[in-house]
Amino acid sequence: MEENSTPAKRPTIKDIARESGYSKTAVSFAFNDPSRISEKACRQILETAERLGYIPDPMARNFSLRRHLSIGFLLPQVVQFSLQNPYTLQVVLGIGNVCEKYGYTLTLIPPLHKSITEAVRSAAVDGLITMGMQVEMEIVSVMQTRLLPYVTIDGTPDAQMPSVNIDDEQASYEIMRLVLEAGHRNIVLVSLSEDAFASPTKAESVPNKRMRGYIRALSEAGLALDPSQVLVSECTMEDGITIGKTILALENRPTCVVTMSDIVAIGCILACKQAGLSVPDDISIVGFDNIDESSCIIPQLTTVDQPAKEKGRLAAEALFKMINKETLESVHMEIPYRIIRRESLKKL
């Protein structure tokens, strides 16, 4: 207010020190530990600060204290897709609740123009939660070099890689058995495209684990998997619709479509409805995740229930333990899932 000619500059701790007649140290104490100075000094300093409009620079504080008070969530896809997938959203919610509890903010980190690697190099956070990460990835070594704590959800458990997962292979095996027991033999599988974090060896990626589960059930039933039975989809409803149309156009239309994501499954259902087909009378559809929408849509979706919010919560709690140095070793959490049988799978 006083200095209205200059382009407006915030007062610093030094200004308050000078103006109040005390030292920088005293000003710092007035804000952080008033017991260290006299009441009179504290009062005068705070009054001066108020008068000059001084608010301690958060960046300078955090820099000095070597902390960010924020944890990062590395978006698996562009913002749009990531948050539009209810499964991912629930994960974010779980993380966010924990952040709230600890008084931290949650930084959403989109893959930058540059690259994900660059995003991780420059991320201003105390720890990072990622989805679908595997040890071989470049960003892992970046996080390690930065000594940045991290936890991955739906990634590959490893000594170097704290993780939160369900038993994807077993869950997939079980739901495929359900499909087979319902009498289906002509089945199309819809896998998920490995997203942003492309990796050389994806043997242990979630889509691969699930695929192994499917295949195991199929081969126990004496069925081999023909590559033409497998399609790949982005994890979006739009892509689910596209895939649905593709499937309906197949000359040998399957009796059941097994997807790795409810949001894709719902896309398929919509495609069927648009084509005038009935689910499950004309074609059965199976999902994965059990998002809220899956119990609302008609027909209700047969799927694997996995507690997304809980995954986020556990990952975040583990991350905070690491940030606070309460944990030294890499923890691996495997949480329960449930097979949910509903209308979209019909007995032949």
Added chain:
Amino acid sequence: MEENSTPAKRPTIKDIARESGYSKTAVSFAFNDPSRISEKACRQILETAERLGYIPDPMARNFSLRRHLSIGFLLPQVVQFSLQNPYTLQVVLGIGNVCEKYGYTLTLIPPLHKSITEAVRSAAVDGLITMGMQVEMEIVSVMQTRLLPYVTIDGTPDAQMPSVNIDDEQASYEIMRLVLEAGHRNIVLVSLSEDAFASPTKAESVPNKRMRGYIRALSEAGLALDPSQVLVSECTMEDGITIGKTILALENRPTCVVTMSDIVAIGCILACKQAGLSVPDDISIVGFDNIDESSCIIPQLTTVDQPAKEKGRLAAEALFKMINKETLESVHMEIPYRIIRRESLKKL
């Protein structure tokens, strides 16, 4: 790797300078502006950095460069509620897309234990987007004192308050006219509770503007508004269900419920379904926002379509203009809305 006995410390620019035989300045140039040094020096420095596992500290860089490379979104409620409301989520998506474009991260800022004021004081961001903010609020003066650019969505336009809005009063007026034209006279209004940012004078808050629109339409039809006709709800589906039950228990059950939020309206619909009542045959329900779910639910919801993602986009674009000092004055954007007439409103 070399120093495995000590508790692991990251090398700093000074270490690289010493180890490579060049100065800190040279190391800085090697990473930021290689043209300023010789190729040989650059090569040696980068090689040393690689060998020692040096990654420039983002915090120190940002501090030195006086920037955060992140913008903040002040959550209007706890994380859980904010992101579970599809309207808010779309706003976040719109903001996120712009952040992505500019290579910024998006920091979600929950109201801290401390207080929202404390959260804003210590937010490590280059600018802030808020919802429902009004000039009188304490956080506004904090942002001004911090010289932190900000834009509010669904807040009160003001010389001090850049904003993105629709014409809430007119939209509400129009949808209420629709209700009245359909013959309804026994109407209950469900307003929204003013959230976290309590304010002394809320004359211009969005709920109040909408209420004015409703009242104008009502009085034009010769109807006065009895306070008992107005209920207040949190902006969550759960609270919508509760409100719905409350309404159904009224002795003089209304023929139409007009809400200020689709998510609340959907809650009411669910409450009606649970009670075995038909919407709209037994009771009509009207919403606001036109979230995606509103066109999926049965009955489809009569509502006001407002472009949530676009609101987020515009707010973020304006904010970046302010951050980059391209705009000096406070901008106010008012964008179009559309009245959407669908099944949930029945003609009497």
Added chain:
DNA sequence: CTCATGAGGAAAACCGGTTTAGTATGAGTG
């Protein structure tokens, strides 16, 4: 009276980068 103690506060180092100001060297120029 002497000495230990503790309170209150200041000076300076520190966090890890960027940037300004300045130096040494060698090439080009009239």
Added chain:
DNA sequence: CACTCATACTAAACCGGTTTTCCTCATGAG
């Protein structure tokens, strides 16, 4: 040959806080 200029580099200041170290002085105990 003296002068200018560009190149390649360094030292030191700087960003705005926190924290360590140290000084001074008043107080109370022995």
